[in-house]
Amino acid sequence: MDSCLGVEQDLDKATTKFTALNDHAKKVLEDILNQVQELKKEFAQLPSDTPLSQSQLKTVNDLTASVKQNVFQLSTEHRELHATVSKVGKSIDRHFIADYAAVAPKAETFCSDANRPIMEQAIAQHLYRQGLDEVGDSLVTEAGVTAERGSTFAQLQRCAAALADGDPAPALAWAAARDSDLAHSPLPFALHRMQALKLAREEGVCAAIAYARLQFPAHAARHERQLQAAVCALAWCSPGAPPPPPHYAQLLDPRALGAEAAELFVREACALLRLAPHSPLAGAVLAGARVLPALHDIRAKMSHPHVLAAWADDELPLEVELGEEGGGYHSVFACPILRQQASEHNPPMRLLCGHVISRDALNKLAMGVKLKCPYCPMEQSPSEARQIYFS
Ligand SMILES: [Zn+2]
Structure with a gap:
């Protein structure tokens, strides 16, 4: 920054x-x-x-x-x-680092003959996932890449694009078909609210109220405050209404509401379909963007030959918090108690409170049928812990 x-x-x-x-x-x-x-x-x-x-x-x-x-x-x-x-x-040039070759010495292997097709495939997949079908098709044809248009993502992207454009209809149809799966999701209410406000703008407040009467009651218990705000916002939708107070601005701005709904839709739909919200390429770029500056800093500070040996390994010499946006990608799990990497014989176990430790640590910490989580004071039974699988 x-x-x-x-x-x-x-x-x-x-x-x-x-x-x-x-x-x-x-x-x-x-x-x-x-x-x-x-x-x-x-x-x-x-x-x-x-x-x-x-x-x-x-x-x-x-x-x-x-x-x-x-x-x-x-x-x-x-x-x-x-x-x-x-x-x-x-x-x-002075403020930014142009050459990261020193911190990512293996980066050029991306361009090797063996890896180039994989990279191209990842790029094509990313383009399809972004809904850029034509660009993806051109790349596939011209570069001879093997990548398929994922119909699932294409459909999600169409819904998300329509939402961003102010039209919740495709997303509503998608959500209606998965009504029971989305029972605990904030998505259906967000979509119905958007539709009600759209009706208020296009067909008048009466049409919006009729729609709200039909759709809102099912969501009243879970979204009481948001529902109240949405109904109040209708008061500023009639022609000749004075400018709305600032806290209604977001609700009454179709673009802002559409962008918010599109983001929520992608997140919820990907969670429901058990898909990563980012393409592998986008995930790698987001994670890389967070890791590189930290790697660069540490590289500049560590020039001792012994320390440099740490770079020869396939693993990063430091832990980097990827945050929500970078995606919580974990390909390995290291037990925070025993400081050991989990293995088939010592897999990660999720405790009832949500904290995860290795099975060996769990066995060591367990006192008969009782186990006190080392991170929070929650007491539980060791048998309540569940094994976590990385796929
Ligand atoms: Zn805990």
Whole structure:
């Protein structure tokens, strides 16, 4: 973030200078044009073939000299502006790391003959998952990639795109077909609310109230406050209504509501269908974007040969919190108690409270039929722990 702010400062300087120069150049050129126009007008009034008087000749000469001088000055200022603009480029180089080769020495293996088809396939899959079918098709045909258009994702993307566009109908149809699966999801109510507000805008508040009467009662218990807010928001939907108070702005802005619903839809639909919300490529990029700066920092600080050996391994030399956006991708599990990587014989076990430890740790901590979680004070029976499988 600091890097962005640093570049922004230099960019602001360049923009300010550019605007000032632009205003100044415009004014100078306007002045010159006015002077030339006036002189032209003055000469046009003279009868033709009249030789110019000495004073008129002097005026023309003076004006020419002034024009030359101004043009020279403008071009100098313009040249100086180039220096400021190129400073922005240098600032980007200074604030950002262009070459991550040192921290990801194996990155070039992505381009090896063996791995390139896998990368291309991942890119094609990502394009299809984003709903960019035509682009994906072009890549598949031109690069000879084997990737299939996933009909599931295409359908989800269509629904999400329609939501972002303000139309909840396809998503409502999708959700209606999975009514019982979505019984505990906030998605159906979010979609019905969007539809009610859409009706209020397009067909009037009465149509929206009729729709709300039909659909809202099923969700009243779980979404009481949101439901109240949605019904109140209808008051600002009638023609000639005053501007809504700020806390209703999000509800009454079709774009904002659509974007929010689209995000919720993708998240809930992927959870229901047990699909990762990101494509493998997007997940890897998100995780990589979080990991690289940390790796770069640690690399800069650790240059001892013994420490460098840590990089030879396939594993990262540090733990990086990927956060929700980066996706909680775990291909291995290390027991936080025994500090050992889980194995088939010592698998990760999820305790009743949600904390996960290895089976060996569980056996060590268990006192007969009682087990106290090492992370929270919850007491439980060791038999209540469930094994976790990574696929
Ligand atoms: Zn616990």
